[in-house]
Amino acid sequence: MENLQVNIDLIIEIASVVLGLVYLILVMMENIWCWIFGITSSLLSVYLFIEYQLFSEAILYFFYAAVGVYGWIMWSRKKAGKTAIVVRKWKWQNHAIAIPLGAALSASLGWVMSNFTKSDMSYIDATTTMFSFIASYLEAQKVLSAWIYWIVINGVSVWLYFTKELMVYGWLMVLYFVMSFAGLYMWNKTLKLQRI
DSSP: OHHHHHHHHHHHHHHHHHHHHHHHHHHHTTOTTHHHHHHHHHHHHHHHHHHTTOHHHHHHHHHHHHHHHHHHHHHGGGTTTSOOOOOBOOOHHHHHHHHHHHHHHHHHHHHHHHHHSOOSSHHHHHHHHHHHHHHHHHHHTTBTTHHHHHHHHHHHHHHHHHHTTOHHHHHHHHHHHHHHHHHHHHHHHHHHHHTO
């Protein structure tokens, strides 16, 4: 019975990874359909992270599904005749607020998870979770620096997932890490074209 559960988990993990890759490719291309793939991938991940006791990650991926709905709404404004969201930059003052806020919330969530759950990597898990909240919001708003946040988050997540023996997710994070650089390049190119 345990082998059957492991096989089911592996199938779900692979499906989630494939959907997540499609999501990332489409978001890099600024294709609105990215959000459908992202929502589906995220909901499958919620199940797995609860199974593997990465509770902050489960919360994060539930948030990703919600941001997917928000992103779909924001990116579809162009079709509804409203002003389309374009790639833009954030002022340094916004980062000066977001980074300390993310750090404080990470410490708080890490403390909660270390004291009230069986999570054994609560502070790292909480940090990637909180900063992913910020990066997801920036992505839905098409803020260029979202990709810089993702580069750091995905780099840490590579280590976290391999440590928890979530091998497929670990390799997905390796791909996400590399593709985040490509996303930064593509959105930066779009930003420059918008200014012409």
